[in-house]
Amino acid sequence: MTAQIELSQVNKHYGAYHALKDINLTIEKGSFVALVGPSGCGKSTLLRSLAGLEKITAGRLTIAGAEMTAVPPRKRDIAMVFQSYALYPHMTVEENLIYPLRMRGVSKTNAKAKAQEVAGFTGLSGLLTRYPRQLSGGQRQRVAMGRAVIRSPKAFLFDEPLSNLDAALRVSMRKEIRALHDRLGATSVYVTHDQIEAMTMADHVVVMRDGVIEQQGAPLTLYDRPENRFVAGFIGSPAMNFIAARAVDGASIALDLPGQPVIAVDRKGAAPLAPGQAVTAGLRPEHLRIVDGESGSDHQAFTLPVRLIESTGSLTYLSLGDTGDISLVEHGREHLRPGDRLTLTIDPGLVHLFDPETGRRV
Ligand SMILES: Nc1ncnc2c1ncn2[C@@H]1O[C@H](COP(=O)(O)OP(=O)(O)OP(=O)(O)O)[C@@H](O)[C@H]1O
Ligand SMILES: [Mg+2]
Incomplete structure (x- = not known):
């Protein structure tokens, strides 16, 4: 396997606040990696650093072998999906879907054909002419995902994309996201504070606390052999x-x-x-x-x-x-x-x- 994203000794300071401490992480091409940990531990900061929305203050970050430190977000070829869907309210589903392609100069005909295809496998086929306000929460989340996958970026970054949805929909959407990842052969990094979500979706789970990676590995390795009391108490429900x-x-x-x-x-x-x-x-x-x-x-x-x-x-x-x-x-x-x-x-x-x-x- 080859590394799609590599972080070595990455640190991030917000002024005097040390938000990421000596992060070492290799994300293999095609893998699904979950970042999990309590609120404020640095998950979003790490994800935003990958996207280029935050500037790391020390260390090295490469994507597909290229050094990223000086590369702006739109040149990193990464797609992000957030908790708030950030859809354009005045655009239809189809217009929302094709927006990233149109921005990159793809013709309207080609972009629309691609939108049909994406709508097919994201369950949006009958909804292309609707506006976001006419959709359910789950449908809006599918549009946000469809918009992310419509071009083939080097990686997908998800920041708690399901936390606005009810429990039953979260369970079905997490299966959809994982199926979509497998279908596209994508590389995905998924932030959640829900250890069950991390354990069930990911190939590799990274447990963070206070800006530090406490342990990373296959989900069941973390369950079977937690390296410290924090990970032992965090992974598993009810808690150890x-x-x-x-x-x-x-x-x-x-x-x-x-x-x-x-x-x-x-x-x-x-x-x-x-x-x-x-x-x-x-x-x-x-x-x-x-x-x-x-x-x-x-x-x-x-x-x-x-x-x-x-x-x-x-x-x-x-x-x-x-x-x-x-x-x-x-x-x-x-x-x-x-x-x-x-x-x-x-x-x-x-x-x-x-x-x-x-x-x-x-
Ligand atoms: N722009 C900023 N300026 C100063 N401190 C910040 C800034 N952004 C985040 N922080 C701090 O960095 C720490 C990590 O924040 P981050 O958003 O990465 O946490 P998180 O793990 O995503 O938490 P949550 O689960 O609540 O989303 C927090 O203590 C936060 O207050
Ligand atoms: Mg966050």
Whole structure:
């Protein structure tokens, strides 16, 4: 694979504010990359820097091998789709679609033929003569995408394009965007604060916080092996439980819960723990298993009271522990009541450990 976009040691300052810190990122040609992280972490700044709408203050940015620092936005051959569709209200759908081509000197006949084609695969065929105000939110978003794809830019940049849409439409539009990306063999960079969107759409997920890339990789790698507590807590829903603990020996820990229950951990080749070493144990809600009361004597099991039970029909969410801050999610239904005591276990291979001070995986 070849790199379509490459950032090395990219920094961005807004005056004294350091918005991007030493960003290193390679975006392969044909890949779908998601930038995800909490509000204010620098996602839009990074995207706008790729488009040339922000000037980076240090580092190197190349697109298709060419150095971009001095290249203005319209010469970068990149298309952007925003949350606000930015359609021209006084133009029809067709006029909106062909606008980027007309700007580049394509004849009206050729541009209209291209608009027909794009309308066909974006589901806009019957809507070409309408004005934006006569469209639904989803249809407007399709026009914005159609306008981006009508020429074949080197990359598509999306900045939270679906956040104005309702939940059901978001789910169907994310499939459409991914299908469009595959059909065009495009290179796409997609900003979202929704980790589910990032995980389901992208080949490569970049998790940012405070201007720094915390971790990047394949979606399931981030889920299976988060390199630090921040990524562990950000990826996965409901969020991972973090419980203070202490190593008992090289491969087991005592959780800081009533009774100090001891559970085994699989170090998978990592250095054994030092007895007494403080760690933060990360247990995903979907990895906690409820076992029969009798196996409560098993030293790998631990017991917690039920505080709250929430069911969606297909899933049951439980809040456990004296303060109810340990969550568990199960398929199906549980016939439980607040105050019941549950005996739980977890596969030693699914226990994540972090350094309580640095947050790094240990
Ligand atoms: N023009 C500007 N001048 C000064 N600071 C700015 C400017 N633009 C953005 N910032 C700051 O840079 C940081 C990153 O902003 P950015 O818009 O990239 O965040 P984001 O990750 O896209 O957040 P959101 O999810 O809320 O859209 C924020 O703290 C923001 O206040
Ligand atoms: Mg933003």
